Amino acid sequence: MIDLFTIIEETTDALLLKLEKFEKSKNAIKKEVSLTWLANHLNTNTRYLSEVIKKHKGKSFNNYINGLRINYIIGLLYDNPKHREYKISHIAELCGFSSREVFTTVFKKETGISPSYFIDNLKSKQP
Structure with a gap:
């Protein structure tokens, strides 16, 4: 059976590219940064974003x-x-x-x- 929450590779790759741009920007130092803020900023949902960060960055959102x-x-x-x-x-x-x-x-x-x-x-x- 397929896990209903498997993010397709293209989506993950696109999100990782967006995260890379985010990392190079100075947006992380903004006080208003939250999981919801970043998900909106990157045009994704919080669940995908959280999962991709956990899987590919090896950290929780806050630690990231x-x-x-x-x-x-x-x-x-x-x-x-x-x-x-x-x-x-x-x-x-x-x-x-x-x-x-x-x-x-x-x-x-x-x-x-x-x-x-x-x-x-x-x-x-x-x-």
Whole structure:
């Protein structure tokens, strides 16, 4: 018997291409990003989107978005030393997190270190 919830390959491939574009945009840092928002943005439904992210990105939707946000802020911290002077709460806001605490927890989960340790480490390597 065929699983009623098998996403056809063309649909999956099209969705993965859209996700790739989304990943390159800065949309992940918008506070309003949710599963419903992204599904609407990509012209798909939440169930397909959630399933494709889980299967092809190996993460839940929230972990996927959080990972994109952390990668974004790490890029900013590397590329622009002035961001290293900001308070952690401001940095959290810059990449779409609603609180410093959530940002710190997610940052540590994604990188293995706290954001302040990461920033101090970057500062110590400055010429």
